[in-house]
Amino acid sequence: MKNEVVLEVKNLKTHFISKKGIAKAVDGIDFVLRRGETLGIVGESGCGKSMTSLSILRLIPSPPGKIVDGEILLNGKDLVKMSNEELRKIRGNQISMIFQEPMTSLNPVIPVGEQIAEALRLHQGLSKRQAWDKSVEMIGLVGIPSPEKRAKQEPFQLSGGMRQRIMIAMALACTPEVLIADEPTTALDVTIQAQILEIMKDLQKKIGMGIIFITHDLGVVAEMCDQVGVMYAGQIVEHQNSATLFRNPLHPYTQGLIGSLPKLYENQEELQIIEGTVPSPYDYPDGCRFAERCPFAQKMCIEKQPELIQYDEDMKVRCWKYTAQWQEESSSREMVTQ
């Protein structure tokens, strides 16, 4: 069952329409998520990674946001075409989500155990008693000591790490097929982050859900993910296995990103930097969106946008450098210089 595709996103486009114009937050995203697999989506602020995750659950505030194109197939059924009622049965049941700041996603005046039980009663039709017992069991499962006591407490009585565990318990209570984790450990300290990542891996083995892991932290990606999509300006610019990505990044943006990380066990006098800034989502250039900041950019990069091409098995990249045209151009350039 492991390699079965649970979620497939095809050409997803989420745009925000306002007085200022159209912001293309997500602009043509494709990926496939299999059972038991973790897909990382990385990128810097504003690249559209969170908007991608919100689009999957159809949580985009509308207006101004709108999914203007594409399909999101959960077991072959298109979420984009579903009614709100149908969606409600899926959210928190087949697809759940964990956010960065648990305090804003938990109800501050309801005991955490009850909040978990609510989802169980709603989606699985359990009785009050059964739901509560299951809720306590889930709290124990995410590694919180004395779960019976903790279940009766309100969120403010728990530490940040414990609240995030409660979120995970809530997200996994209905054994979803897909878990979307949007920066789940960004607000936590490293020692607590290590605990949470361990629990997520552990529960994935038990439950077998597919995880979409959204983060800006490349170290976390390397540890958690099987495959990685690197996003830049609303598009995926590179898609690889995480094992090969860090050894052999193809796209100049990914190379720059990895180069700009301070290394933990190496001495460097100066860090590599990526010049310039991200283009505005209201006004993307016609050519490659990274061309302006790219050290390799040529005329063709500025004129025409590259497609996401299959570079090798399990390796996709959106860059002219890896195309036949580039080879031709560069040999003709050499001719001119000679």
Place this chain on the structure above:
Amino acid sequence: MKTTEIEKQPILQVSGLKQHFVLKKEVIFQSKQVVKAVDGISFDLFPGETLSIVGESGCGKSTTGRSILRLDEPTEGNVLFKGQSLTKMNKRELRNIRGDIQVIFQDPYASLNPRRTIRQMLEEAMAIQKVLPPNQRESRMLELMKHVGLRPEYLERYPHEFSGGQRQRIGIARALAVNPKIIICDEAVSALDVSIQAQILNLLKKLQKDFDLTFLFISHDLSVVRHISDRVMVMYLGKIVELSDTASLFKNPLHPYTKALLSAIPVTDQTQRKERIILKGDVPSPINPPAGCRFHTRCPFATDLCQSEEPILRESQNQHFVACHYAENLSS
């Protein structure tokens, strides 16, 4: 090169610094509750070096920075800047000295006045510290903008017109405007994306060389700390647990907490990955910190001695200080 510098006289000496906050009573007859945010720390800062303070939330690293400047009045202890005691100064003397010690905060947007242009902010800073006669300030401002990599025409703009990285550059320019000797960087790059973070880190390193600055760099990010510091101080629950030069701290951490902290960092290069030590539980509350060694509740090696007797910070190896009863037995 660095060893000769360390033999110099310290520019800042902190001794026995304590910062306790008394909590408001919630119930009548409740005993007084005190948060011991910083609980007796001593260290020296040498001219031209970068000393980092690392630790997790609530360990007291930011409070340390704030108490040095007396942004919060310290409960106990002494801070000497070039031999003068900051803790005994009156307001006017303190204001003068703040020109020598500047701070850059994490969130540049919150620390810049939204209604002032960059020019007004820089001018104000220079006027308060009487850095230059007014007629020379214009050229100084243009020079500052160049140093931090901003275009001169940006002087007329307001903070909201800038990106996060640019705002942090403005914060740096403002700190530099008054010719400081020491800059306290409190999580100065934590809110920035990695590619921007790299730009700011490179800039800080360059400015340190150009202006002969001393940095007290407060951060939770160990890879950033490793990159920028000469020496590192690790804090846990208001105490220093380890203090050493950067290379030996990362190569040979002595305190079990430092070891766990280093092993918990996710790395991209899987060949560099250390065996992970997962600490149990959370950091205890600083209101009633555990007796004995404050780390004993989470330490995998804790014994009865650790529960009863507090270890002192001692020199275990050359210039490598640690507060652990068993540091020598644990390092293998």
